[in-house]
Amino acid sequence: MLHSFQNGNKSKRRNCAGRMEAGKRENSTDYNRSIKRRKTITLAQKVDILNRKARGDKNCMISRDLDLHEATIRRIISRKDQIMEKCKAASGCLALQSHGRNRSLCMIRMEHLLSLWIEECNKKELVLRKQTVQAKALQLFSQVRKERNETKSKETFSASKGWYSGFMKRLKSQGVAKLREADSTNDAATEVPEGKAKTRKSGRIDDLEEILSMVEVLKQKIANADYDDVRCMKVIQEVDKAFLPYKRMRKEKKKIKVEQILPD
Structure with missing residues (x-):
């Protein structure tokens, strides 16, 4: 009799544990379903909300029309000065802000x-x-x-x-x-002659990487120092054109290195 009583208690505990586990799974599923993705509100939309508020529209009406939480509308209205300052900085180029947050x-x-x-x-x-x-x-x-x-x-x-x-x-x-x-494919620079390409095989890729990285730093310094935009752009174009053979050399060496690694 004692044995049957103990078995009954064990089965009750198992049933109770099973119901609790099932409840947890249901709650977890409901929670995951209730999660909402954050909406991206562009600067143009924020300006539209401020304009509607200025016309006298109520927060609840704006919230319903735009399918946004009313707290979001209030937060945008409270940041009116900051939003208008961004519009002023853009100087009418509002489209440049329409995709970001x-x-x-x-x-x-x-x-x-x-x-x-x-x-x-x-x-x-x-x-x-x-x-x-x-x-x-x-x-x-x-x-x-x-x-x-x-x-x-x-x-x-x-x-x-x-x-x-x-x-x-x-x-x-x-x-x-x-x-x-x-167009990089139709660049004015000439192709590297075959004889010169063979002599370059003795060099190292690391040296070329260092040279080309220094070129990028040089172009950045030119852009920061030269106040004449047209002249600066022409100089950078000439630098790119002058160092194009080195970029091709790097490409050749990488290709040779891959061919050496790959089995026949």
């Missing part, structure tokens, strides 16, 4: 100035390289930080490939004419 005033102003510079280059029918645009962006970013007395700010900007790709998309949405980019 929490972009700094320095970035907004820099991209606006960069877009104006590209428009001037297009009018002069100047061909631009990706590296030239990136160098100009770094120069303008440093200039804007000095103008705003934010040199001690922790914000960094490296004009990366990702930023360049995003900036080109924003530039297109703004309606700026297509950038006149140089």
Whole structure:
């Protein structure tokens, strides 16, 4: 009798544990389903919210029309001065902000100035390289930080490939004419002769990498030091053209290195 009583208690405990585990799984599933993704609110949308509030629309009405939480509307309204300052920094180029979130005033102003510079280059029918645009962006970013007395700010900007790709998309949405980019496949530099290519095989890839990295530093220094944009751009183009054989040499050596590693 005692044995059957103990077995009954064990089965009750197992059933209770099973129900608790099932409840946890259901609660976990419900919790995961209830998670909402954060919505991206562009600067243009924030300005629209402020304009509607200025016209007398109530927060609940704006919230319902835009499918946003009312607390989000209140937070945007409370940051009116900061939002309008960003618009002023953009100077009408609101399309440059339509794809980002929490972009700094320095970035907004820099991209606006960069877009104006590209428009001037297009009018002069100047061909631009990706590296030239990136160098100009770094120069303008440093200039804007000095103008705003934010040199001690922790914000960094490296004009990366990702930023360049995003900036080109924003530039297109703004309606700026297509950038006149140089075609690397049809460059004016001549092909490397076969005899010279053989003599270069004795060099090291590390040396070439060091030389080319120094060239990039040199172009950055030129962009920061020269106040004449057109002259600066032409000098950087000439530097790129002069060092193109070294880039091809590096490509050759990497190809040779891969062929040596791969089995026959």
